[in-house]
Amino acid sequence: MNRLDVQLVNSQSPYKVEEADDENFFEFFTEHDVHYSVGFMPDDSLMQSEAYHLIIVNVDNRPSPSDRKVKDTVLAVVAEFFDKNNTTLLYICDTGDGKQRLRSRLFERWFSAYSKKALYTSVTSSVVDEDGITNYATIIVRNDNPRLVEVVAEFTSTISLLNQKP
Secondary structure (H helix, E strand, C coil), X not given: CCCCCHHHHHHHCCCCCEECCCCCEEEEEXXXXXXXXXXXXXXXXXXXXXXXXXXXXXXXXXXXXXXXXXXXXXXHHHHXXXXXXXXXXXXXXXXXXXXXXXXXXXXXXXXXXXXXXXXEEEEEEEEXXXXXXXXXXXXXXXXXXXXHHHHHHHHHHHHHHHHCXX
């Protein structure tokens, strides 16, 4: 992954973003003093092609009031990721607290409101695991990615395989 430019992120972000200890992660605090971390980890579990997990964490797990600036800050980080990397971004919603569907819908709403969404292809799907828990996954790929069709087909095929009952 190519390193992101935090100054460029901050030129588009309403909250001041700083680099975290891990060079692929960034942090910011909201006006309600909620601490967020946004970053990218290489993925080799769901996608065979080059892909990165988008990680969004409320670090202190504090209640966070609805705040448009959080969306705009996260999207500024994602935009810089795609400016520097023409690869696949994978967002899988955490299932630890049973709010994965809510997170998936929130992320879909954020991305659908993104002013440059026409530059990307986004596909969301769900997988029911062996415990009956529904997991949600979204891929985002730039439309000018030469492997766009292949990546979408791979994601769709993988989701289909994971949803087959043994």
